[in-house]
Amino acid sequence: MIPRIIESDIRQELNRIGVDPAGIKIMVPKGEFLAIKIEALRPTAANILKQEILAIGGEAATAYGSINHSVKTTPVIILATIRQLTDLMKKLAQHQFGLPQLAKQLRASISNYRNIPTPLKFRRRTLSFGRRTYIMGILNITPDSFSDGGRYFSLDSAVKHAEQLLSEGADIIDIGGESTRPGAARVSAQQEIERIVPVIAALRRQRRAIISVDTRKAPVAQAALAAGADMINDVSGLKYDHKMAAVIAKAGCPVCLMHMRGTPATMQKNTAYSDLLGELINELQGSLAIAENAGILQGKIIVDPGIGFGKTAEQSLVIVRRLAELKALGRPILIGPSRKSVVGQTLGLPPEERLEGTLALIALAIANGADIVRVHDVKQVKRAAQMADATVRRRKNG
Secondary structure, three states: OOOOOOOOOHHHHHHHOOOOHHHHHHHHHHOOEEEEEEEEEOHHHHHHHHHHHHHOOOEEEEOHHHOOOOOOOEEEEEEEEHHHHHHHHHHHOOOOOOHHHHHHHHHHHHHHHHOOOOOEEOOOOEEOOOOOOEEEEEEEOOOOOOOOOOOOOOHHHHHHHHHHHHHOOOOEEEEEOOOOOOOOOOOOHHHHHHHHHHHHHHHHHHOOOEEEEEOOOHHHHHHHHHHOOOEEEEOOOOOOOOOHHHHHHHHOOOEEEEOOOOOOOOHHHOOOOOOHHHHHHHHHHHHHHHHHHHOOOHHHEEEEOOOOOOOOHHHHHHHHHOHHHHHHHOOOEEEOOOOOHHHHHHHOOOHHHOHHHHHHHHHHHHHOOOOEEEEOOHHHHHHHHHHHHHHHHHHHHO
């Protein structure tokens, strides 16, 4: 039998061949390898870090000019096992030049990456992550959304569709009164309120479902929460309306912070990134800082990389492929590729024919760390998610 590369959990494999439990405890940290990128270290700090990781058998790459200090700062890529990283963090804590703080940041990022996000508590329900993917069903009460604009514009049709989404397995209903498709025109806060509040009130009377509101405006959020909404889904990541964070903090409700550059009307004019995931995560950290400064609790925050929002189709595919990098933020990850242009451009299909492409992206996103998926086709996505969960989460938990 030829030697083979194993993809299953190393702890399981060590148990399977009968390794002593004490030995397993020692070996597991040696069997998990990470590549970690750190931005903008001064050469002195970078050189010390490199010396320390080399001394314990790991590796670190820096810019060529780091050694002779011909660059002001350098990125550093560390290549090491968990055991080596643990030893490295102890060593860095003994140095100067900001390295003790870097050790704390490394510890937090590694812990976030390896662990499941904490449960997300709503007024009527708690979502516990790690065992299955949660489904957010889309309810657009708009005349101009790219996929279903105008279909659920009346109160009766909107409520009926929400009931259908719930019956098909949606855990959350995400109600939007303003289209955020590329190039969409702005809608006034009052128009948005008039569209969504009656639907929220009707659903609140009838069901115990989690109701999310897709808005970037503080007055709309305030009215929606007063009508019974449970969370806010802000596509601007709290950057559009400076009053939004305070409204959410006062309500104590969960919020989803999405990454977007500019506004829906301008976002596709700003798709240039030198380091897509690095810049995306850094800009999401800006949203997290706004939330923290306003008093929004960490355990109330979801992050969304914003598929199609200021990204090309190719960039959106890269985000799905590298989605696990967002786990370092320590928050549940929501992703919404449903019927979007990434599917249309890849397959050459109109919105109404993008189900299969959406399902493929959903399954890959779940494999790469998605906790919540935002979709139009709940019944089909629910089945695909259950299959992906049975494959991926059983591997991680079993």
